[in-house]
Amino acid sequence: MSNQPEAPAKGKDFIRQIIDRDLEDGKYGDRVHTRFPPEPNGYLHIGHAKSICLNFGVAAEYKGQCNLRLDDTNPVKEDTEYVDSIREDVRWLGFDWEDRQFFASDYYHLFYDVAELFIRMGCAYVDNLSADEIREYRGTLKTPGKNSPYRDRSVAENLELFRSMRDGKFEDGACVLRAKIDMASPNVVLRDPALYRIKHAHHHRTGDEWCIYPMYDFAHCLSDAFENVTHSICTLEFENNRPLYDWVLDTLLEGLKNESLFADCPEFLAELKAHPGFSARPYQYEFARLNITGTVLSKRKLIQLVQEGHVSGWDDPRMPTISGFRRRGYTPESIRDFCDRIGVAKADSTVESALLEHCLRQDLNERAPRYLGVLNPLKVVIENYPEDQEDVFEMPLHPEDESMGTRKVPFGREIYIERDDFMENPPKKFFRMGPGREVRLRFAYYVTCTDVIKDENGEVIELRCTYDPETKGGWSKDGRKVKGTMHWVSARHAVQAEVRLFDKLFTVDNPNAAEEGKTFVDYINPESLEVLTDCLVEPALAEMQPGTNFQFERTGYFCADLRDHVPGEKLVFNRTATLRDSWAKIQKQMKK
């Protein structure tokens, strides 16, 4: 819009304040390096968008870099289907990791070498306790744990055992590699956490090369360091893990000081030293994850919605997934704007879905071209309009943006209007059509309703009107006022379309807080999807491409469906959002 520099962001969030401080201190020189590290075991949702905008946004603001890292340390849950969707969604949101797409599995050999180093340092051991026994030995939140009987094995024995683990000599679960920290720590994360477990499972990238896989706490901080990340930003639930993040990195750094530990593997030492991530190591910072009213944002619950068929798939337009929003017609700009506005802090919070809708409408209001479409058609015959006459009106595609141009809309003796736009006994505040009333057909003519035709059940099936030829274009020289302005389509030219109306997926603000004996599934809104198959739209929409956003004047923002809409053949439009509706508000007040 203007060349003015953007007003300095007043009140930066705590993450950016930390970065400012680190930059001042020269902690990493002038480097700022972040990463977005999803596990490829599900589709990205709006909560991830917050993290993506934060990580990529911060990097861009500070002229730094942000990596895409697929945190694939658990082969039984992960799949390439998910890595493909993640890549697509991050890109769609408008972010670019350039050549920095990494996988935790890229570092499997390095992780392994670090594990052996920890063993040589006497900081890790192979434990033969069963999973159940480990749990027992861990103690409880309020009572300390106790040492495993295998805790004091010799370095040589641990090394041999660990190599045997790697070489596939043990069954799944036979033993694990554990960090030797403190079984009495008040933080249970530090009670000798597992570093490696045996899983004879096929990995989506490394195949059958490995049968031992690193745990998150071990792999994540090391991956950050290998990638020279400076600020490792994650969500609040990892706060308890931060001491372990620090322990792993600091232990490695400590080991680095003793070159004799690398006698057998000098190239490993050299490789580690080549990473700036070890001369100035990354630190972890935690922010509150996003919650939004009226939906669920946990992978487990989203996957349940898909698997139990409550929705049509991950990209069902009612889903809070990125792909769902995309198909619904949300724009990446609106989602980014939303993420900017909600802020980044440490307090648990739930943002009202109204804010997201606001961001959407604000964006779409500016960019969506306008069209006319009638969702529930009611026939209107204009009796004094000649049978063989026809008008073609050139209408602006946008009321405030002339540069968007115009489109031609045909008009004829028979038209359709919205059923809701007619009332036989209209109340005072109803500014639409009624018997004897004169209204404006948008950009066409003033018409006056002269007759109401009903079927045998008393249902209104057709209206008769007259029009004033002097009001062509929708205005009159005498400046007389009409009751309102309505949208319409020409009966002869209209194109049939399917319109899908979406409402919120859940009937309550917080489906997570289910009452006794219920689950979030019990709050699914049975009317969240309404399909209208007999809609009539203006002919200009016939060739619209899938994914195009537009507005049906007076009824809402829509988007040609990405899957089912076929230009010229089958028109399928998703309602992205309604327009703000003050008439609905008035109706509500009248009911009271």
Added chain:
RNA sequence: UGGGGUGUAGCCAAGUUGGUAAGGCAACGGGUUUUGGUCCCGUCAUUCGAGGGUUCAAGUCCUUCCACCCCAGCCA
């Protein structure tokens, strides 16, 4: 007193050497309008989870208490 966090309006959120509560959403009034849309204008915290204390002055400092969230996966 197991440990780690967080409490500012209906929602989100600034407030950083103590100086007299930003902004956005929602809501509610009004104006403009060929979309009951958009846009514009206005209203909306004597008070910062509660109590006590220090101070001329406290959301900010001290103190006691309360509430909520996270942690006992060989998940991330």
